[in-house]
Amino acid sequence: MTPDFKTNGRTEIASINMLNPVEVDFAAGISVPPNLGETEAPVNILPTVELDLLEATAAPVLVLTLKLRPDATPAGAAVDLFMVWKALNAYEVRLNGAGLNPGEASDERTADGTVIRLVLSATEPLGATERLAKLTEVVNGAMDAAIPNDLLTGRSFEGCGAELRTAA
Amino acid sequence: MNEVPVVRHFIACLETVLSQGGRGVTVHDLIHAIVRLPGEGFPCIRQKMALFALLTNGRGSHDFALELTRFDRGVERLVHPRLRVGRLDLGQDPTVVHGLPIPLKNVVFPDAGQYAFHLICDGQSIADEKILVR
Numbered sequence: 001m002t003p004d005f006k007t008n009g010r011t012e013i014a015s016i017n018m019l020n021p022v023e024v025d026f027a028a029g030i031s032v033p034p035n036l037g038e039t040e041a042p043v044n045i046l047p048t049v050e051l052d053l054l055e056a057t058a059a060p061v062l063v064l065t066l067k068l069r070p071d072a073t074p075a076g077a078a079v080d081l082f083m084v085w086k087a088l089n090a091y092e093v094r095l096n097g098a099g100l101n102p103g104e105a106s107d108e109r110t111a112d113g114t115v116i117r118l119v120l121s122a123t124e125p126l127g128a129t130e131r132l133a134k135l136t137e138v139v140n141g142a143m144d145a146a147i148p149n150d151l152l153t154g155r156s157f158e159g160c161g162a163e164l165r166t167a168a
Numbered sequence: 169m170n171e172v173p174v175v176r177h178f179i180a181c182l183e184t185v186l187s188q189g190g191r192g193v194t195v196h197d198l199i200h201a202i203v204r205l206p207g208e209g210f211p212c213i214r215q216k217m218a219l220f221a222l223l224t225n226g227r228g229s230h231d232f233a234l235e236l237t238r239f240d241r242g243v244e245r246l247v248h249p250r251l252r253v254g255r256l257d258l259g260q261d262p263t264v265v266h267g268l269p270i271p272l273k274n275v276v277f278p279d280a281g282q283y284a285f286h287l288i289c290d291g292q293s294i295a296d297e298k299i300l301v302r
Contacts, residue, residue, distance in 0.1 A: 049268075
């Protein structure tokens, strides 16, 4: 990602006043005993991992789309939406996450009826993409029913879909 | 068997250079403070820097990550979401010393103050390196 210098001031590394090297001789003038073993300081260098903090700011989110039944009531839909979040939240914790944070929510009238869209983000960023991808598969029915099916497509909702996106 | 490594060194620098054959590493230009160029404001950006960790006493595979925090009136606050470094296999010999170079790009500092990079292993901070930004 190209750095934005219009909003971020440029920097430099603060200088260090380098003192003169001071050599310390542990033998302190005494002759070193002969036949001392040679040494080395081996280091196993792990693969270099470069991190771009501007790029990494874009966190993954799960966008949930729930299609309301025509006869759904506001109170019922509110309760069922909470139960859907509760089930997904518990499943994300079972995948070693730390739960889902609700983000933006909106309702929209489409040709097929009314849909609710809810954006969920992972509290624990480490491995969030993998966990949210698994949740997407679960919601879209590509995996075994880890979440009760009637919760997603029963009661107030007749359909439920999920999409993995990157937060703006 | 899994054992979280002990961090012998965790150093901020401008860059790390691997020796030919990858048996050694040179740390260039230690960083203790980052200053804005004349006339530049906050937030400010450090396009290029690096961290280097020297690990030992570790066994098995571990998830490594990085966190950047800022000390705000005595309280340490996260200024950037946790960054995944990756899952690294440290093998089963705890006497092996592992070097982990982490080049960083585009580090944004929202304000002046004391910051800390935390090296996270399996969700726990195992080392931190403090940087002053002014």
